[in-house]
Amino acid sequence: MRRRIRTDLALEVRESFPEDDVEIKGVVLTEEYDEKNKIKVSTVEIKDDRGSRAMQKPKGIYITIEAPSLAESDEDYHKPVSDEIAKQLRKLAKEYNNEGVLIAGLGNREVTPDALGPQVVDNLFITRHLIREFGDSFKEKNRLGSVSAISPGVMAQTGMETQEIIKGIVERTKPKLIIVIDALASRSVSRLNTTIQLSDTGISPGSGIGNNRQALNEETLGVRTIALGVPTVVDAATIVADTLEKYMEGGGFSEDEIFKFISEVNGSQVENMFVTPKNIDESIDRISFTISEALNSCFAQH
Amino acid sequence: MRRRIRTDLALEVRESFPEDDVEIKGVVLTEEYDEKNKIKVSTVEIKDDRGSRAMQKPKGIYITIEAPSLAESDEDYHKPVSDEIAKQLRKLAKEYNNEGVLIAGLGNREVTPDALGPQVVDNLFITRHLIREFGDSFKEKNRLGSVSAISPGVMAQTGMETQEIIKGIVERTKPKLIIVIDALASRSVSRLNTTIQLSDTGISPGSGIGNNRQALNEETLGVRTIALGVPTVVDAATIVADTLEKYMEGGGFSEDEIFKFISEVNGSQVENMFVTPKNIDESIDRISFTISEALNSCFAQH
Amino acid sequence: MRRRIRTDLALEVRESFPEDDVEIKGVVLTEEYDEKNKIKVSTVEIKDDRGSRAMQKPKGIYITIEAPSLAESDEDYHKPVSDEIAKQLRKLAKEYNNEGVLIAGLGNREVTPDALGPQVVDNLFITRHLIREFGDSFKEKNRLGSVSAISPGVMAQTGMETQEIIKGIVERTKPKLIIVIDALASRSVSRLNTTIQLSDTGISPGSGIGNNRQALNEETLGVRTIALGVPTVVDAATIVADTLEKYMEGGGFSEDEIFKFISEVNGSQVENMFVTPKNIDESIDRISFTISEALNSCFAQH
């Protein structure tokens, strides 16, 4: 159940439970609201295996920052959001002390809604090579933290799993912290480009718990790994299914029946389709800049 | 009627009539099939005002080339498609005799499925300035036709209607033929990136007939104008509506009721959303190259 | 004389006169220095035909802003430079009152040091279409000025003179002011990416005075035209010639003899070569952002 509706947001998984206000065992939800800046921060903590099974996500902390005005082009607004991201990043980074962070911008630079990761990396202040060249006194004097970064591309471009590439680089360059930036899929169009999810669980492409073959997390990489993502697309089949489900409400159809019907009408290609806004280029430009600012202030120059 | 379901393909409008095999007055459909290369060519001719009203498209010839293998990466396949495009272009260009063609690549270079036009222009062999510099004997000797091109960008980038820009350029540079390249919306995901539509009616953004304010056609530009488009997206609302309609079949719902319901479930943002395949970057690269080759062989070097 | 040494900077032409501190008839030079921000502003005014002949530039005002720290990545520094550019722009724009400015980003987006113009345009806040859609009260309420923009590409890409394209667009869209942004050639590597030249004479590609065939200026476009340029390259032949000349000093060689010798050693290709720094991508990113900010504050939202 709930298998085929795709969302990368823990908050949406939590919301999908009908018992919206009762408690799910092993899952704690807390919320804060910054009235002035209209920023809502929700924290979903999955505390044990029971919660993990219910949520179909690994144990850990999932922080969602919702900032509806991110969709607008008002530049003044971006500083508070950037500050909030930096604050939550520091919380998740815990005892990290500027010894060396590797920031990986996942995704395909050539497909606009998937270019978030590479565009964040393009705007980063990179320092690791400077510190290695000019030494620790240079680092101290300029209050620098060591930052390296890579945009590895996607498997269709490299022929390699992202995990193989990142793991190889981590083993050679030995960062003390990894930040993985990626575009996500949400269930709802209203969340696109206005929501940022941070998590200390890393990224588990595909079906979630149990499958570590492609995961980028502390277990597979050997280093604390924070994931930072923004939903920029909705799966095409999901948006159709959600609408149909609403229409059929009470009809007693299973999710499988609904998806089978969608494939019959639209052909199987619909499974490799995504939905994204027409002005996605502007959104990606703005949000990647906001995230880069957060990362720069957090890790490069402090 | 049929107002809100969006398609830019005349062939799909024709197909949408229930009386699929009876004749629509004023509209003639002919079909050819190239067995060997698996290329189907359908020609819809709208002959009079009655046909124009029924089809909600201007009078003229609409040629659709369907080549399912365009979706694959087999490069050998592209030559026959490119040749077919060139053949149909020559047919529509009529008595044009290499005196000067302006090729306009519409669309937003920064949004992958909308980048078709600019990418076609990037691959063109541009000759107008060479002929002006080296003269007619140079033109004859090298069997050149005069080709100029522009990728004007979209209104959000320029603040200007595309018509204002193209019309201004046409008035100064006086081409004898205009080709307008654009990404289109189709109704069905199976047509994406496998279909090419050519038409001697130019482009009428928005609602079709009657509104010339933004149109790019012979009437507004003063020069024969051929439109060449490829469906690269489906409107998100259209894909949902089509599925719902199929489900509700016989329920007696009007299109308006269906779209109202979709907005209620998904919010009004869904109207500015499109659906496109995950590997759209590869499709755009391939198809824009195929189209450029057709244009080069047709107009630049003959 | 002085024909083959190429510089687009009026200040460098002025400096090239041996009589550095005597006055050239018809040319007035004034200088200001902002100690705090280390910004030097030099104004060369060419007042009459005699000055124009001596300087080989059209009559008018040439303002040069020199800000050595532009070459550094310190972001705090860019605000004062941006403010200075805006101040000088307002001075040259004279009685312009937000009725409509067209900003043209010249140059080739695909060649890094030539991408300055297109990159400035990419960062502009475009408003003309919004004002046309939402009306004058919207314009007043948001304190907007009408801004449109275009990056036409270079002749090898379009087959058309830039003048033909811009003139056509101006005639259709009727802006009240034109700003032309372009990458320039300077004589000295130390000026690259640290200098901004503004002028009310527009741009005269090629040899300067007398030749209006390709010029973008008030006379050819019919609207007040301000040029804003940044030297991002040095002509390869110029850098070699300058070094040789210094070496041969007093040898009594003419410029023609020097250039002939350079061609003999390097082949004639050297005439189509330019010199640019290895980190030109970072400089172009930074400076184009600084210039966009100036233009946005000056013309879009005031």
Next chain:
Amino acid sequence: MRRRIRTDLALEVRESFPEDDVEIKGVVLTEEYDEKNKIKVSTVEIKDDRGSRAMQKPKGIYITIEAPSLAESDEDYHKPVSDEIAKQLRKLAKEYNNEGVLIAGLGNREVTPDALGPQVVDNLFITRHLIREFGDSFKEKNRLGSVSAISPGVMAQTGMETQEIIKGIVERTKPKLIIVIDALASRSVSRLNTTIQLSDTGISPGSGIGNNRQALNEETLGVRTIALGVPTVVDAATIVADTLEKYMEGGGFSEDEIFKFISEVNGSQVENMFVTPKNIDESIDRISFTISEALNSCFAQH
């Protein structure tokens, strides 16, 4: 001696010896000329330490393909050049048998003459992930070789040495052959974009022999490593020095004296400047396509 004149071409080092037709001990030069296609292939073999010291390059084979017409846009011409590259690649790859090649596109995608490597990678047919998904019978049936690829970016973008990144990826993905593509510096403008150098020595950034810290070769990567490079720039100081030297001929100046003089005239920035042609974007597009075709025919589908 010869230290400061920069060239990455073994052929140019060989030519720089005054005793042009006498033999340098330990260095063997052979030449072939394809009259019909106007392609010249020169092979410099450095056979021992003496040759290595004289040439200031590691022992190994350096093949230079000179194809002047590469600078022209005649597409028909590219097939013979592509075939020649493939032939020489096969020679250097020796007993490699399609078990897995990693192709690394070095250089900065954002600086046009340095974008050769990334652009070659963009055009590759990537197969490793397909073979892993569909198995050996799929590989055999389609006559595929396993190809993976990466464009790691430059140190200013990643903070990491290219060697660290490639070595990490090699250790995880275990290719049997590595091809490293890079833009090179030549000494002469006439060689730019018309010359391709292949070598079985890999790449030794910086000063050449003895320094393995950053080298990408069989010794440091543990796998046979072929370098493929195209000169796209000339060092600015080198072009000035070469001209000056010619002028001063017989004046008895040392290279150090000449470079000191150049720095005095131009400032020290000149050391980080390069010279490149104005139409470098077209050259890079064309040559990277030609090289990709050679790599695809050699390694992806055979």
